Amino acid sequence: MLEFLGLAISAAVLSGNLCGAIGFYVQRLKITTLSFSVAHAALAGASIGLILNIDPVYSAMITAVASALFLGIVFTRIEYGRELISMAVFSVSSAVAIFAIYLSNVRVLATVSIAVVLWGSLLAITVEKLILLLLILFIFVLYILAYRIQIDSMLYDVKMAEAEGVNVQMHMLIMLFFAGLIISSSLRLTGGFLVFTLLYNPVATSFQISRRAHMQLLASSILGAVSASSGLMVSYILDWPVGATIAIVSSIILLLAYTAKIIAEAVRRRCLSRPYRLG
Amino acid sequence: MRFSEAVKLRNVWVAYSGSDRPAMRNINLTVPLGKLLLITGPNGAGKTTLIETCLGLLKPYRGSAYLFGVDTRSWRIRYARRMCGFVPQDFMKPPFEAYTVRHVIRLGFAPYKSIFESLTEDEDKRIRWVSELLEIEDLLDRPIGTLSGGQQQRAVIARALVRKPKALFLDEPFSSLDKEGRRLVSSVVRDYVNTENASVVIVSHDVNPIIDYADIVVKMENGRIVSGEDYA
Numbered sequence: 257m258l259e260f261l262g263l264a265i266s267a268a269v270l271s272g273n274l275c276g277a278i279g280f281y282v283q284r285l286k287i288t289t290l291s292f293s294v295a296h297a298a299l300a301g302a303s304i305g306l307i308l309n310i311d312p313v314y315s316a317m318i319t320a321v322a323s324a325l326f327l328g329i330v331f332t333r334i335e336y337g338r339e340l341i342s343m344a345v346f347s348v349s350s351a352v353a354i355f356a357i358y359l360s361n362v363r364v365l366a367t368v369s370i371a372v373v374l375w376g377s378l379l380a381i382t383v384e385k386l387i388l389l390l391l392i393l394f395i396f397v398l399y400i401l402a403y404r405i406q407i408d409s410m411l412y413d414v415k416m417a418e419a420e421g422v423n424v425q426m427h428m429l430i431m432l433f434f435a436g437l438i439i440s441s442s443l444r445l446t447g448g449f450l451v452f453t454l455l456y457n458p459v460a461t462s463f464q465i466s467r468r469a470h471m472q473l474l475a476s477s478i479l480g481a482v483s484a485s486s487g488l489m490v491s492y493i494l495d496w497p498v499g500a501t502i503a504i505v506s507s508i509i510l511l512l513a514y515t516a517k518i519i520a521e522a523v524r525r526r527c528l529s530r531p532y533r534l535g
Numbered sequence: 536m537r538f539s540e541a542v543k544l545r546n547v548w549v550a551y552s553g554s555d556r557p558a559m560r561n562i563n564l565t566v567p568l569g570k571l572l573l574i575t576g577p578n579g580a581g582k583t584t585l586i587e588t589c590l591g592l593l594k595p596y597r598g599s600a601y602l603f604g605v606d607t608r609s610w611r612i613r614y615a616r617r618m619c620g621f622v623p624q625d626f627m628k629p630p631f632e633a634y635t636v637r638h639v640i641r642l643g644f645a646p647y648k649s650i651f652e653s654l655t656e657d658e659d660k661r662i663r664w665v666s667e668l669l670e671i672e673d674l675l676d677r678p679i680g681t682l683s684g685g686q687q688q689r690a691v692i693a694r695a696l697v698r699k700p701k702a703l704f705l706d707e708p709f710s711s712l713d714k715e716g717r718r719l720v721s722s723v724v725r726d727y728v729n730t731e732n733a734s735v736v737i738v739s740h741d742v743n744p745i746i747d748y749a750d751i752v753v754k755m756e757n758g759r760i761v762s763g764e765d766y767a
Contacts, residue, residue: 336553337553402650405642405644406648408638408642408645409645413626415623416691418616419590419704420616420620420643420645421616422613422646467631
């Protein structure tokens, strides 16, 4: 049992870490809407996996990566209406997901196969998936280190980076490709409807903690890992759905960070407005 | 590779995505090497559109635009852009932007770097050279968001110059500078044209700070060039 729990927590830490990191990049590069659509394409893919009787992670990976590449190309070719195309992909993906679940042979919504697709499951985490997450983490870190200065230039100002000759289109496509990979590989833990809470809540919390880009990236990765692992533990203890519990835990962390920031700013303002007395 | 001109626009029409009205109509313009070109005109004349078309950030829907002989629609345009420096109109960063001035200038080298490559000693010397030139050497370790508009503008001009570009595109580079700053930037840019035989394109609605230094003055109105067409 402990071995199984250790495996689940390791997967949660890796998934949370990856989601927190990619969430930071998609937010800073202003492609959040696109990643939201990619998350739903992953859900559609996982649901199709139920009909075809193949591992939902791999079918989710195919649709997520395909939609990421499609949206990436649209993003670099079209200026007006990008968001609308992204929302069209989101709508179609959601519809496909629901149809696929309806058409699948799974009769009970609480079965493991459906739980994996909709709200995540502890039972769905295997050594194979853990290795997959480790591999993605390794390649992602390698990419970030290899192109550190180019990515930094885009984070500072995308337009300037493009005008100076940085291959912005390629890096945007790669980022969306990683978003597709990370979302689909994290699907087993959080489920398709809630995977984006791990993408957005940690980065939103990190913005309350620090103003430095590198600190935000670090904080977002750590907070993603903390949210996912603690959410998983709570769900295990209280026998709650994993994805929903992770979403609630990460939202509570965000709320606490936001409240702490408001209090800290109020205290700072009070200190600054206090008159200075001589003697 | 040798070029006689940095930019060549032939019967160029540009419209923003989603808009029916062209922002620039039938523009013909050549920017020779070793010249300082000033583009002036009122707000909405199409000056920024012109500078972004020269760099290939906006593509013409009719006519042709070339940057160092490369069609701006070609995928090879990013190699031509590596010979350019660019200062955008909206350069200001919010107070929480924590990149230091040194880091911002260093980012100018990004396109030339291969994977895992870091800053060389020569590039470090160039950062010092350009910061002394623009009198921002004391600001190098300050976060850019904490600086005034004028200081930020000088830092971004330094980033464009540190690349030693063959063509420099400056969009309203005097907008946040005081009188002394305008004089300094104007003379630095003029010296750069003379010493490096580079082309400089400056977009400015206010001609006073730079008019005496410019070789060519082009006036735009309603998306058209209304004077200075000798350089078409």
